[in-house]
Amino acid sequence: MAERQETGTFTEQLRATVERCRAELGETGRSLEEIELLLAQTATEVERLSQREIQLSARLRDVETNLEAYPRSEIRDAYRAVHEATLRLFMLRNQMEQLEERRRSLSLYQERLRELLALAENQLAAASDRMSERRTRLLSPSREPFPTENLLSLAERERASVRRMLEHELAQLLSALVLQIEICLQLERQRPEELHVELLRLRQMASEAVHGLRRTLLELAPSQVAEIGLVATLRRYVRELARVSRLERFEVNGPDRDDALPPDFSQLAYRLLQATCAHVARHAGVTELLVDIHYEPAQLIARLEAAGPAPLDPLPPFDPLLAERLEHLSASLASEQLAPERLRLTLLIPLT
Secondary structure: OHHHHHHHHHHHHHHHHHHHHHHHHHHHHHHHHHHHHHHHHHHHHHHHHHHHHHHHHHHHHHHHHOHHHOOHHHHHHHHHHHHHHHHHHHHHHHHHHHHHHHHHHHHHHHHHHHHHHHHHHHHHHHHHHHHHHHHHHHOOOOOOOOOHHHHHHHHHHHHHHHHHHHHHHHHHHHHHHHHHHHHHHHHHHHOHHHHHHHHHHHHHHHHHHHHHHHHHHHHHOOOHHHHHOHHHHHHHHHHHHHHOOOOOEEEEEOOOOOOOOOOOHHHHHHHHHHHHHHHHHOOOOOOEEEEEEEEOOOEEEEEEEEEOOOOOOOOOOOOHHHHHHHHHOOOEEEEEEEEOOEEEEEEEEEOO
8 A cells, every 4th residue: 555655656746747847848948939039130130230330430431531521520420330339239249149058058958858858758658557557457347447537638738739829929929029129219219210110120020920819819719610611711720821931822622611520520620730731831841732621421531732942851740739639530641752842641530
């Protein structure tokens, strides 16, 4: 009895460790994405400021060459402008170095977390297998336990995926908007003539934020499936997906009505098709995505063809949540290379 209690305590501690590692890994991933965004924006600002420093330095050399031709105030302003630009450029480059160092540290920490998480999950899976064998021996042959644990675990992972999606979208967009607003405020005080360009950029970022929020809503709450059907909802999602990916051409073809599908099946199939399209569209080199959906008496067949201007690398491994959705629906996903620059995925989902 004491040994059983000790085993249960160890399993609970291990499960808590796994949850902490997953949460910490998610936080680290979000921090890395924010740092990448800040690095890209800082690099753009450094490039722009470097060009301005070159122009100001050329202007200063011209003033120094013809000191008698310029009034004292203009000479002072020329020296001051070069000094401010050089100081600002030094601060931005120092900020880039700090961000790079932070990114390296977080990447190393993320790798260690993944190793620890993999080890803990393996131990937890082994402990779960031992517990399952023990339950099987205690149960009679005519009774099978209902897999509520697996269903609850799947639901919790779905909620975690939703939370990560919202945090990633909102955190990145708000961080970018805050940084851009700060740039506009500085320009208003120092260089008002450049404020118009930055305000246009701020408007573009706000527009991207709106599109990102709409895309997130399509991913999180596809209520339109019941209103306009699976194919039309997926078409809208792929259209929004094309805004943030390299897709230049896309098509989603299929039946306009879902009468042939069982109740609530459209929602489940949409989730699976949505995740598969996102996985393919975000793959490097893919510029074309064609989706063709057919309903048969016993199954739903979806064929996705991805193509690009150059040979495509093999698709990366699918997200564990996508693999679990496939298993939950008893679906299969096969991939074949039609040509070096074109591949096809065939998704089969049983209707019963």
